[in-house]
Amino acid sequence: MKKIKFSLLLLYFVSSNIFSQHYADFFNNDACRVDFHFCGNATHTLVYVNKVKRESFWGGRRYHLSTTMNLGDFRFQIVDSLSNKLIYVDGFSALFHEWQTTPEALHTSKSFEQSIQFPFPKSAVTLIIEKRLDLDHWQQLFRLNLSPTDKLIRHNILRSIPVKVIRKTAPPENAIDIAVVAEGYTSRQISKFYTDVHRLTDNILSHEPFTKYKDRINIYAIAAPSEDAGISMPQNNDWKNTAVESHFFTFYEPRYLTTTRIFKLRDYAALVPYDAIYVLANTKTYGGGGIYNFYALTAADNKLATQVTVHEFGHSFAGLADEYFYDQDVLDNTYDIKKEPWEPNITSLVQFDCKWKAELPLGIKIPTPVTDSTKTKIGVFEGGGYLKKGMYRAFYDCRMRTNQAPEFCKVCRQAIEKRIQFLTEK
Numbered sequence: 001m002k003k004i005k006f007s008l009l010l011l012y013f014v015s016s017n018i019f020s021q022h023y024a025d026f027f028n029n030d031a032c033r034v035d036f037h038f039c040g041n042a043t044h045t046l047v048y049v050n051k052v053k054r055e056s057f058w059g060g061r062r063y064h065l066s067t068t069m070n071l072g073d074f075r076f077q078i079v080d081s082l083s084n085k086l087i088y089v090d091g092f093s094a095l096f097h098e099w100q101t102t103p104e105a106l107h108t109s110k111s112f113e114q115s116i117q118f119p120f121p122k123s124a125v126t127l128i129i130e131k132r133l134d135l136d137h138w139q140q141l142f143r144l145n146l147s148p149t150d151k152l153i154r155h156n157i158l159r160s161i162p163v164k165v166i167r168k169t170a171p172p173e174n175a176i177d178i179a180v181v182a183e184g185y186t187s188r189q190i191s192k193f194y195t196d197v198h199r200l201t202d203n204i205l206s207h208e209p210f211t212k213y214k215d216r217i218n219i220y221a222i223a224a225p226s227e228d229a230g231i232s233m234p235q236n237n238d239w240k241n242t243a244v245e246s247h248f249f250t251f252y253e254p255r256y257l258t259t260t261r262i263f264k265l266r267d268y269a270a271l272v273p274y275d276a277i278y279v280l281a282n283t284k285t286y287g288g289g290g291i292y293n294f295y296a297l298t299a300a301d302n303k304l305a306t307q308v309t310v311h312e313f314g315h316s317f318a319g320l321a322d323e324y325f326y327d328q329d330v331l332d333n334t335y336d337i338k339k340e341p342w343e344p345n346i347t348s349l350v351q352f353d354c355k356w357k358a359e360l361p362l363g364i365k366i367p368t369p370v371t372d373s374t375k376t377k378i379g380v381f382e383g384g385g386y387l388k389k390g391m392y393r394a395f396y397d398c399r400m401r402t403n404q405a406p407e408f409c410k411v412c413r414q415a416i417e418k419r420i421q422f423l424t425e426k
């Protein structure tokens with residue numbers, strides 16, 4: 001308990017120091033992107049840089065630059081070389097990190113593309129990449145000294161890619177900017193892509209708290225052309241040439257639809273200012289994926305696309321965990337129940353104080369039994385994060401648990417609202 005109080009105090013100290021820091025003191029109006037490879041296996045994580053790019057737009061936040069919401073399996077810090085001051089920090093997760101929990105990672109080493117983006121610095125900085133050990137502790141993986149005048153920082157952009165503004169309600173610095181990238185649409189299917197973007201982003205905006213903040217949400221459609229229509233399905237030996245080479249059967253899971261071509265994806269997203277990337281896949285087959293501060297991906301034409309679109313955005317935008325679990329005992333080592341997960345909507349009860357404990361009514365039973373009267377109330381329901389035992393969620397049902405749930409539960413809504421405010425408010 002003492003340890004928690006101490007780290008909270010430290011965080012407050014760092015935060016109060018930073019609120020006086022102005023964006024313009026350290027950064028230009030464009031973005032700096034660092035492409036790297038996560039390499040390793042189940043037990044080793046290494047970082048190797050691929051390239052550094054200067055991009056035309058910075059769509060991210062301009063306030064709270066050196067504070068974090070403590071989300072993500074990794075974080076990066078930007079330190080001003082002259083003053084040694086922390087001037088920017090952000091959390092993120094990675095497909096590589098998910099792969100590290102698969103059986104394949106026990107006997108094979110692989111590399112995965114990853115990119116991070118931050119405002120372009122005016123002076124020399126150091127980039128530090130760290131891996132989360134638990135809720136409050138980090139391990140340094142990598143350091144890179146960056147000079148903004150380095151002639152090898154690339155500044156090439158894709159040309160001739162059609163971009164359409166779907167909605168623009170506020171300037172990027174006061175808005176959540178979502179870059180929706182076409183995947184598996186041929187150049188003849190651009191108008192279908194725009195129609196799909198309208199339909200599926202309307203679904204996001206129809207869910208609270210996105211509805212409440214819809215005057216702060218900008219959406220851009222980037223019509224990345226694919227040679228083939230549709231999406232690769234390795235389980236059927238069906239491989240297609242598509243814009244970001246996404247496919248089903250990720251980690252041999254039939255419905256897990258992802259792309260590993262992150263550098264390509266970021267090149268498309270760079271055509272607009274963005275806080276979040278959404279890949280819209282031109283297929284009827286059920287599937288998708290969403291990873292915090294990385295991207296979300298959904299099958300546009302599946303009959304459950306409405307629900308899946310919003311669910312995956314819950315992962316990628318707000319760092320929400322899956323609240324579902326398997327009734328049979330499935331060996332899943334995504335979460336260690338001896339540690340508190342960083343995701344706001346599940347708890348192992350190890351550091352429950354930092355989750356929804358304060359909102360519980362007096363005398364609530366843990367675990368909360370499922371009855372007609374508890375089903376709609378806040379509680380501590382056992383099962384979540386793929387685990388039947390030892391992991392808990394706040395409500396019986398939620399958009400992060402089933403496709404039948406009508407909306408996000410209150411804890412998820414609060415987490416999304418906090419994220420919107422963090423990115424758009426002073």
Ligand SMILES: [Zn+2]
Nearest residue numbers: 398400409412
């Ligand atoms: Zn929830």
